[in-house]
Amino acid sequence: MSFDSFAFHPLIKAGIHAAGYSTPTPIQSKSITPIIEGHDLLGLAQTGTGKTAAFVLPLLQRLLTGQRGRLRALILAPTRELAEQTHAVIQVLGRDTGLRSMTIYGGVSELPQVKGLRAGVEIVVACPGRLLDLMQQKLANLASVEVLILDEADRMFDMGFLPSIRKILAALPLQRQTLLFSATMPPEIRTLATDLLRKPVIVEIGERRPVDTVSHAVYPIDPDRKYETLLGLISQAGSGQILVFTRTKHRAKKLALQLAGAGLAAKSLQGNLSQNRRQEVMDGFRNGQVQVMVATDIASRGIDVSQITHVINYDMPDTAEAYIHRTGRTGRMSKLGTALTLITQEDLLMVRKVERTIGYSLERREMSGTTLPKTAAFARLPGSAGRPRVPEKR
DSSP, rough: OOGGGGGHHHHHHHHHHHHHHOOHHHHHHHHHHHHHOOOOEEEEEEEEEHHHHHHHHHHHHTSSSSSSSSSSEEEOOSSSHHHHHHHHHHHHHTTTTTOEEEEEEEEEEEOOHHHHHHHTTTTEEEEEEHHHHHHHHOOOOOOTTOEEEOOOOHHHTTTHHHHHHHHHTTOSSSSSSEEEEOOOOOOOHHHHHHHSSSSSSSEEEEEEEETTTTTEEEEEEOOOGHHHHHHHHHHHSSSSSSEOOOSSSSHHHHHHHHHHHHHHEEEEEESSOOHHHHHHHHHHHHSSSEEEEEEEEHTTOOOOOOTEEEEEESSOOSSHHHHHHHHHSSSSSGOOEEEEEEEEEGHHHHHHHHHHHHHHEEEEEOOOOOOOOOOOOHTTSSSSSSSOOOOOOO
16 A cells, blocks of 8 residues: 555645655554545554655645634644644744644743734644634634644643643634544543543554564663663663653653763753753754653653654653653664663552553663672563563564
8 A cells, every 4th residue: 555545636746755755554454544534533643654644645635725814723732742744844844835834832932922922824733722722812813723633642642631631622713624643541531431522433552562663671770770781771872862761840851961971862852941952952862962862651642753762761750651652762664673661669569551552571681790680570570581572573
C-alpha cells in the first residue's frame, strides 16, 4: 500500500513527498480513509506509530475546500512541545496548500497568539489552559470549528486538563467531526470518548504494547551505582541521540549538569525552563548539538526526534503505561531502537507489571565491572542469561 491509494490532492502529495513518506504506517492505513469520509474516530496507538500524519493529512484534504481566513480546525495537545511538533508536521505536509496553522500555549506572551487568531488562521494547535484563558477574555472564538482533534487524551487527563477540555467543548459547534487519539483507555477517557464521539470508527494499533522495533533490557544495580552505570551505557551507545528519563524535574536538572561536567553534550528538559530556553534545548537535541537529553515524563511529550537510538530509564517509571510511552521515543517510524532501564530492588514490582503488560520478560544484563546486588529477588528476575528475548511479531 502507498499514499497514492488515498487519492490526495496534488498539493498534499507534494507535502507527503517533502516529508519523505512512502508507505503508510498501520495507524495511517486504517485511519485516513474514515477521517476523509467524515467519520468520528477513536484511535488507540502508542507514540512513534505515525498518528500525527494520520489526522493531519485528511484534515488538510478537507480544508482545501471551503472558506479560508477563519478557524476551522482545533487540535488540543497536552504540552507545548507536542503542540509545536504537530504544528511543524502541518507546515511540512501542508506547505503548498496555503492553509495557515498556529500554536497556542502558556509560558509565552499571548499577544502574538491573539494577533494570529485575528489574522484568520484555519488551524490552531493549542494546550487547553492558555486556550481557555483566551476564550474567557473573549479573544478566541470557536464558533466556526468544523473538526476537533484531541491528541494524547490520556496524558491530558493525567495532567489535570479534563475540566478545561469540557469547558472548551461547550463552546464548540455540535455539528463537527471529532477525532480522539490516546495511547491508553482509562475509564475517564472512555467516558469522554462516549460523550464526544458519534458512531466512531475505532482503530486500535498495539494498545498497551511497545512498538516492535525496540529491544528492551534491564540492569539490576545498587542505587549508589546508578550514575556510574549510566555513564557506561552512554559510552557504549555510540553517536546516536540518547534520551534519559528521571522521575522529577530537579533530578533531571542535576543529572544533566553531572553529565555535562563529565564532558558530555547533555541538557535537561524540565518544567522550570522558560519557553525560549525549552525551544533552544529542543533545537540543540534535534540538530545533534545535544547528544543526551535528560527529561521528565511530562516535559518529554512532543519530543519527536527520529535520531534517538537509546532511551534510558535512569528512574523506573511509576506505571507500565509510562514505560511504554517512554520507550516509544526510540524505534520511531520503523527505525530500530534500544530501551534500557536501571532497576533497584524496590523497582522489581514495577518490572513485573511492565512484563505482564507487554507480554514478555525483559532481558537482564550486567554492566562490565559493576557489582550486582546479591539478593534472591534479583536472582529470580527473568531473562538473566542467554540471548536477548525479542518480542514476537504481532
